[in-house]
Amino acid sequence: MTEPMNQVSILGINFDDTTLDNFVRVLTKRIDNHLRTFVVTANPEIVMYANEHKKFAHLINNADYTIPDGIGIILGAKLLATPLSERVAGYDVFTRMLKWGSDNQKTAFFVGAKPNVIADLRKIVSREYPGLIIGGTQDGYFTDEQAVAEAIRQADPDMVFVATGSPKQEEFISRNINKAEALFMGIGGSFDVLTGNVKRAPKKWQDLKLEWLYRAIKEPSRFKRLAILPKYLADVAKQRINNK
Template identity: 50%
Template sequence: MTQPFETVNVLGFDFINTTQTNFIEQLKQDCLNHQNRFIVTANPEIVLAAKNDAHYAQIIQTADYLTADGIGIVKGAKILGTPLPERVTGYDTMMALLAWCHEQHKKVFFVGAKPQVIQAVKAKIKTEYPGIAIAGAFDGYFKDDQPIVQAIAQSQPDFVFCALGFPKQEYFINKNRTVASAIWMGVGGAFDVLAGTAKRAPKWWIDHHVEWLYRLLKEPSRFGRMLALPKYLLLVYQSKFNH
């Protein structure tokens, strides 16, 4: 595809240089034009994982749009002297697209999360976004992805939201995206927030770029994962001084 956005390179990965609003408008156009698109919403953890896994890195580099989901990516770009305007998060993108899909009567397919979470997602869509046709909804606890892929191929949805966590969601999309001309997007833990089983940080924490700290306070078990941020920033500074 011809990339409609300029990009900013952070540690070998080309992030789209745009705002949340402009990105959502582009996706609406892509959908109306029946384009097949693969979106990766990346934070420092995903970048580090890709730096340590050549195959995963290759998959991320095949994405049509790579967005700066984590504030660490925005900070990294600024340190490197190529600033990005803001975070473009998977959750906010998904919620804006669901509202649009409701208005436009689009078909949406959901894959991922726990069985009770996906049931709650279906219930929420039916009550709050009745204009959406649920093309399919499968939890993330599958051994064989073929029944899911066949269901996507048969239903031909406009959007496939995949909440399998990284790197599983990116592997799934990369492997199967050819079966439907849809917008395919990895959304991590977004179904839990949509279902109400997990809370997103309050607005103040998000606005002050400390959503990560809120999540750590709520889930101390995330501490090991949070160590990705200092490791990532060290790589950013090394990259800056090597250039």
């Protein structure tokens, strides 16, 4: 059973209202109880894509948990006068689960990123989280999904982290979550950040809720993706009017 949480609906996507500490406690308990768990880490871009693709929206709303990974989600919730407790960044959940997994000799399987990044990931996880058992790694450029799914089944991991970007990662999880009684979580570019191939914003930028701006400055190609934010906020404002 999914531990009940209050939810906030933003443009038809239901977000769980939780904190990082509480969410990690929920996940570790579910893993220890061998409960399959599908976690979606959603930002405004994912919400807007879901609004245009109803099948994907249905997939997200049928996950066990959808967490607010993006300051835009926090802003949207405030605009609707249904504030969420805090942003729960997928990367923070990811690293906390790696630490817990290392402390408790759990097994993790990693899917996604470029071949050089996944090779770096294996080295860094082995060094930084020595108690964590690496059940397998697979870069994101595979063509035989059935073979990857079978590798996950054979590894029988406690955690499966998929970093192939949305919507591919959520669709992969939806198709293959039956392969293990594990946590399955889509985490976008987290492998690149953990390996240092992409730099995360300094803590000061994070504290100021400007991590999105830092990433855009470092990767100008992201500005095009950020252009979706004004439309997202406008649509949220319409939802607020309709809710009244």
